[in-house]
Amino acid sequence: MNMPQITDRAALLRNRSRAEPDALFLQEHAADALQERLNEVNRTFKSIAIATGFPDFWHARFPDATIVADDEMLDLQPQAHDLVLHAMCLHWANDPVGQLVQSRHALKPDGLLLCTFLGGQTLHELRTSLAEAEAEVTGGLSPRIAPMGEIRDLGGLLQRAGFAMPVADSDALNVSYANAFHLMHDLRKMGENNALTQRIKHTTRRAILIKASQIYAAHFRNADNRVDATFEIITLTGWAPSDTQQQPLRPGSAQTRLADALGTIETPLNRSND
Template identity: 60%
Template sequence: MTHAPQDRAQQQLFDRQALAARRARRQADALFLHHMARDEAEDRLSLVNRTFTAPAVVCPFPEVWEGFQLDAKIVSDADVLELEQGAHDVVIHAMCLHWANDPVGQLIQCRRALKEDGLLLVILLGGQTLHELRAAMAEAETAVLGGLSPRVAPMGEIRDLGGLLQRAGFALPVADLVPLTAEYRDLTHLIHDLRGMGETNALAQRLKRPAPRSLFQLADHIYRAHFATANGRLPATFEMVCLTGWSPSDNQQKPLRPGSAQMRLADALKVPETKLGP
């Protein structure tokens, strides 16, 4: 059974056209998360015992990645990535997978763009991101509007995100996170920063009408009552998740088959073997 383009659009979690409009209004001084993602990528690549000569970076803001490694190809974040098959030895997918309607499809495209035994590094926002804002807005919206509407995009937990690499066919997948906390004067200050980094609501099912001012006033009060720091600032959590995986290769290390060990553990540790049980 086929579906019309309009039907497919209705099934999308994110409104990519609205997302593009929000990103177009970005402000350079609000892109600190993206600069931190670049620093994180540079640090992690420096720890890999390999020289990469054909890197590619998938990102929403190319200016952040200017001058990154030699001849790095900068690729716009889109449903279909402009990546040539087998052309790169490392692909960095930076700060945009959490906006993908098909995240596994994005990773598969990256795997196809990698040479054999090439590295994928993904940096995205994870499930604890803005949990304070989510809680405050949910409570305020229930009180003011009598129910909830889609306002803050759902983000994956680290265990689920690590599983995406396996689904996309990557070998040796690893997932870890870098928790970050920023502090703001008030809710208006936080929302201003989110707008400046293009991270405000682009959910397809979001309410299109403006929210009443009283909603944000109450949300600020709730946020402050539950989460304010000792000096009266509002903390905002940004959970940066880092995923790494390798395109399959016959030369990669593989786990031993069960029962194939050539030495007993006691011998390897040079300790007497202890018998358990009667």
């Protein structure tokens, strides 16, 4: 069965080619956060691979890493790396589980995956404003922002991909702009504008954009007379399975009573007859 093509890869690559280096603050934020996580891991990684849509940026941050494009087939050799970073691109993947499976295959046993990408709360303010504006002006809706996974659903992706000790967490990055037009302009500069296959190919009617800007300002203006925008950054952490990893104990296999470990006296429950 063919995988649904939610993302138009040609449009995505075109958008990324027009990105401006000084606008890549999302990549900067993600790289800083990943480096902090790596500093907390008591391990030296000697063979790093990074899947990304912005190779120049990530090569500058990790000059010794193997950099590959986030194509549907990742150009990674099996069990060649002890660390894989999937950097800020899973939200554009037509097959996110496939991307994670390929990342696991590229890891040596007990190798680490850190996958960071935009989550479902990203730009909820803009989505709401555009939807209300388009419905009011045209009476309908069109796809404008890529569907992004919710944190409650994403932890299971790592398990489906075969990772051990899976963890999913999120971080909200709050940014402010003068108005919605400045936000939309910034999205183009960072290469994150609309690349959906089902997007409308013609230019959005100006009446829709003006109305969306008005709705945005009415509902999401802050105390500084600017509008807020949310970027949710989700990070998935998982380890390639290995026989040397600690395994959870089987239920009922404990050798020490909990009361003894806590230094308390165990009091049996009184059971009354029904």
